[in-house]
Amino acid sequence: MKEKAKIQLLFIKFCNKQAGFTLVEMLVSVSIIGIMSTMYFTNYNKGGVGVDLSSAAEEMASKIRIAQNYSLGTKKFNYVTPLSNWGVHFDYENNDNSYKVFADLNGNYIFDEGEEYSTTYLPRNVRITGVTIASPVDVIFLPPDPRTYINGDYGQTVELTLTEDVNNTIKKININFIGLIDVIQ
Numbered sequence: 001m002k003e004k005a006k007i008q009l010l011f012i013k014f015c016n017k018q019a020g021f022t023l024v025e026m027l028v029s030v031s032i033i034g035i036m037s038t039m040y041f042t043n044y045n046k047g048g049v050g051v052d053l054s055s056a057a058e059e060m061a062s063k064i065r066i067a068q069n070y071s072l073g074t075k076k077f078n079y080v081t082p083l084s085n086w087g088v089h090f091d092y093e094n095n096d097n098s099y100k101v102f103a104d105l106n107g108n109y110i111f112d113e114g115e116e117y118s119t120t121y122l123p124r125n126v127r128i129t130g131v132t133i134a135s136p137v138d139v140i141f142l143p144p145d146p147r148t149y150i151n152g153d154y155g156q157t158v159e160l161t162l163t164e165d166v167n168n169t170i171k172k173i174n175i176n177f178i179g180l181i182d183v184i185q
Contacts, residue, residue: 052123053164057171057183060099060162063120064088064139064173064181067101071141075103077117083107085143086117090160091136092128097121099128109140109152122162129170130161139175146178 021029071085082103089100089111102115122128131137133151137158140149150156157176163169174182 053126053162053169053171056122056126057162057173059120060122060160061173061181061183063099063101063118064175067139068141068179068181070101070103072143074143077103077105077115080105082115085141087111087138087140087149089116089136089138090128090131092131092160093135096127096129097124104140109138109149111136111138125165127163127165128160129163132157132159141179148175148177148179150175150177 067086067088074081075086080103082105086101086103087109089102098119098121100111100119101117102111103117104110105115106112133156137160138149138151139158141147142149147154150158155177157174160173160175162171162173170185172184174180174184
């Protein structure tokens, strides 16, 4: 019987014990959560910056390939098949945040007014900052041979440089005379 009473006393003491946090434990927990949240939110925008540059470079390469595919598929522009087919126009000196896919309707291998098919705008912190030849740059694709005319000349290669303003990082897009398009760096 004594043992039964001891067990009951232990059970009552255990059940009546107050469970909870002390003020110090609560302050430490809140401080850790606050520090972790601050670190996360201060670096949140920086993570998206690199993604903007990479996605802009890949989208630009994709748009160039689309113009190349339009040439191979003899896509019509306003119900007319272009004479020298499709191309991409870059004028970074006058407009460093966009480029145009166009149909070369008159066959002069250069972008002219009225030939614009679509304009693509870069993210706000990404710019075209350089090309290896004089701006503006017009890249025209001619099927069925893999011929690529850059500013009206066959046999040239052009390298476009995209720069992200926040971290000052770059990506380069290389287009050669047979139409190979590479995103480098």
